[in-house]
């Protein structure tokens with residue numbers, strides 16, 4: 001891993017926003033094909049990209065039930081416990097509708113309404129992600145979304161992985177389709193004979209999924225573009241270099257374009273971590289992917305002091321930040337930008353990926369500067385409520401029509417005046 005002094009020119013900027021021209025063209029063509037040919041396109045593209053020859057897309061009850069035989073009881077109970085934690089955390093985010101009244105009889109309020117329908121994309125190309133099902137479906141359920149549709153690419157055997165099926169069944173997801181990539185996103189946005197369109201599409205995916213989500217935004221809403229994973233560890237000389245190396249690799253193994261960064265005030269720790277990362281890499285099953293990520297997007301920054309180190313973290317605005325310092329709680333207040341903050345030596349990032357409760361769908365690529373983890377609000381919308389009394393109209397009407405005339409909007413002004421003339 002590169003060790004550099006803060007201030008040295010190092011770019012870990014990844015070309016993960018727009019994809020290549022070829023990828024953009026491929027996605028455009030897929031969307032057009034799905035719009036034109038509907039289900040037929042979904043079957044053809046599933047054969048082409050996933051190697052599965054399907055005759056129907058919807059997962060059957062038998063497939064869901066059958067999956068249980070392939071998953072250990074112990075795993076099922078771990079999944080159930082994670083579900084309880086995730087649900088409990090998201091229940092706390094739930095907002096109530098509210099109203100407020102004024103002395104003149106005015107009533108103002110905000111009505112919170114769950115979305116009617118949501119499509120959840122569950123990635124399935126390089127790995128199966130039961131955890132991402134929980135992180136998308138549970139907040140939708142807590143929000144009260146009536147129709148939750150799940151899509152995920154089939155394997156060459158025409159099936160979804162048993163872990164995915166069991167997780168969906170445990171959560172009570174009823175509508176599941178074996179289709180992935182840009183074609184799944186297009187089907188959710190525009191509808192086909194088999195798949196009725198939805199109002200919003202959420203969930204992570206590769207560049208094809210991300211580009212398709214961008215392209216259909218406007219026809220439907222989307223949550224965010226959650227790109228390849230990132231981790232930044234902020235550590236001082238008291239931190240454990242073995243823990244840090246393991247945590248950096250935990251995100252590097254997701255993707256060649258994942259990014260793992262250590263920011264420290266200790267040159268000695270920097271050297272230990274660089275060595276540890278190389279050692280731990282050698283025994284990792286996904287060492288090809290993790291090694292490539294560490295080589296291309298892994299950096300250790302050595303800062304002159306803690307102020308400089310915190311500054312680097314805020315500039316990176318990482319998806320995940322771990323604070324491994326002597327007094328980690330005292331550091332939280334100085335962090336302005338991070339999707340999720342893991343505090344202290346036992347809050348390893350995978351605790352959040354799977355189990356603690358907060359959502360693991362987080363802003364990536366610096367977007368933590370302005371956006372938040374996936375949450376219950378993402379599955380609701382709000383309507384403002386305005387009820388004016390006669391008294392309120394009489395007291396404020398002239399001001400309102402004056403403001404309307406300031407904008408040259410006479411019809412607006414007269415809509416008010418007509419009521420004032422009544423008295």
Ligand SMILES: NC(=O)c1ccc[n+]([C@@H]2O[C@H](COP(=O)([O-])OP(=O)(O)OC[C@H]3O[C@@H](n4cnc5c(N)ncnc54)[C@H](O)[C@@H]3O)[C@@H](O)[C@H]2O)c1
Pocket residue numbers: 026049050122123124125126127129132153180181182183204205206207208209226227228229254255360361362
């Ligand atoms: N941020 C998060 O919360 C989170 C969680 C889990 C996974 N992820 C990320 O999601 C991504 C998952 O990617 P994945 O590939 O494993 O699964 P995926 O389901 O996103 O993509 C697989 C699909 O991509 C399409 N595809 C593949 N090659 C194509 C090509 N040449 N042209 C057109 N379409 C093509 C196929 O339709 C295939 O079914 C990874 O980057 C991972 O890091 C993020």
Ligand SMILES: N[C@H](CO)Cc1c[nH]c[nH+]1
Pocket residue numbers: 129131132228229230251319353360361362
């Ligand atoms: N770390 C990923 C988000 O960046 C989420 C995930 C799913 N499974 C394991 N990890």
Ligand SMILES: [Zn+2]
Pocket residue numbers: 229250251254353
């Ligand atoms: Zn992860």
